[in-house]
Amino acid sequence: MRAVDNARNLPSGFSYQPSAISFEKSLALYDALCSTIPWQQNTITLFGKTHKIPRLERFIADPGMRYSYSGKLLDSAPWPGILQGIRKTLERRFDVSFNALLANYYRDGQDSMGWHSDDEPELGATPVIASLSLGATRKFKIRHKNTHEVTDIFLETGSLLMMQGNSQRDYQHALPKQAKVTQGRINLTFRSVGNAE
Numbered sequence: 001m002r003a004v005d006n007a008r009n010l011p012s013g014f015s016y017q018p019s020a021i022s023f024e025k026s027l028a029l030y031d032a033l034c035s036t037i038p039w040q041q042n043t044i045t046l047f048g049k050t051h052k053i054p055r056l057e058r059f060i061a062d063p064g065m066r067y068s069y070s071g072k073l074l075d076s077a078p079w080p081g082i083l084q085g086i087r088k089t090l091e092r093r094f095d096v097s098f099n100a101l102l103a104n105y106y107r108d109g110q111d112s113m114g115w116h117s118d119d120e121p122e123l124g125a126t127p128v129i130a131s132l133s134l135g136a137t138r139k140f141k142i143r144h145k146n147t148h149e150v151t152d153i154f155l156e157t158g159s160l161l162m163m164q165g166n167s168q169r170d171y172q173h174a175l176p177k178q179a180k181v182t183q184g185r186i187n188l189t190f191r192s193v194g195n196a197e
């Protein structure tokens, strides 16, 4: 495993900005979203057995959009008003239209997300994903698909992790369980769906 000085030397296509929004704003947003997003605990069926996904999640999108994630069609909720400012700022900064958002709520260190790439065809060949973290710091792992080299980065409240270029084609990422974490974390991944080049 490669130790990373929490931002430098991230693999190609990944970049990390701490304090993209202020500490105070990030925690206020965390509190507000805990209660305003209509969270769901979805299930996944593996080898004929149905399991609860170990986190709460909600797909948020402009009206009329359909999006599947890990093979499941997600029914979407409307954009919370408090996210419109951040959405516009990110759109201007990265020159993309973020018409969808996947929100994940990790209630404590027992909640997690397994290895995957966000490589659904509707995200296009080189997706631009802006990932904003709110609440507890969690470890995020990035693994090269061929060399299996793993890079760890700690995602702090208010930080922005950008995934662009070939980051989804060449790498998987995951958010492992961390038994010692007792606080919650919300992650917002702003996505551009169906506008692929």
Ligand SMILES: O=C(O)CCC(=O)C(=O)O
Pocket (backbone or CB within 6 Å): 102, 104, 113, 118, 131, 140, 155, 173, 175, 187, 189
């Ligand atoms: O919680 C995170 O930081 C990762 C979320 C993620 O990978 C996703 O929503 O696809």
Ligand SMILES: [Fe+2]
Pocket (backbone or CB within 6 Å): 116, 117, 118, 173
């Ligand atoms: Fe992801």
